[in-house]
Amino acid sequence: MSSAPVTINCVECGGTAHLISFLPPDDEPLEDGTPLAYRCSDCMDRFDLVWEADDT
Numbered sequence: 001m002s003s004a005p006v007t008i009n010c011v012e013c014g015g016t017a018h019l020i021s022f023l024p025p026d027d028e029p030l031e032d033g034t035p036l037a038y039r040c041s042d043c044m045d046r047f048d049l050v051w052e053a054d055d056t
């Protein structure tokens with residue numbers, strides 16, 4: 001998998017957190033270490049993830 005999920009489950013409230021980071025076009029795979037920011041639409045918490053590809 002080379003693209004980030006658009007939404008993740010909020011670890012705080014179980015709601016849906018939406019990706020708010022700018023991403024490169026679909027044909028450009030994310031590089032390891034790319035920061036991804038999500039914001040939960042329910043509790044408004046922000047989560048910062050660091051992208052790491054599985055297929056290293």
Ligand SMILES: [Zn+2]
Pocket residue numbers: 010011012013014015016040041042043044045
């Ligand atoms: Zn939440």
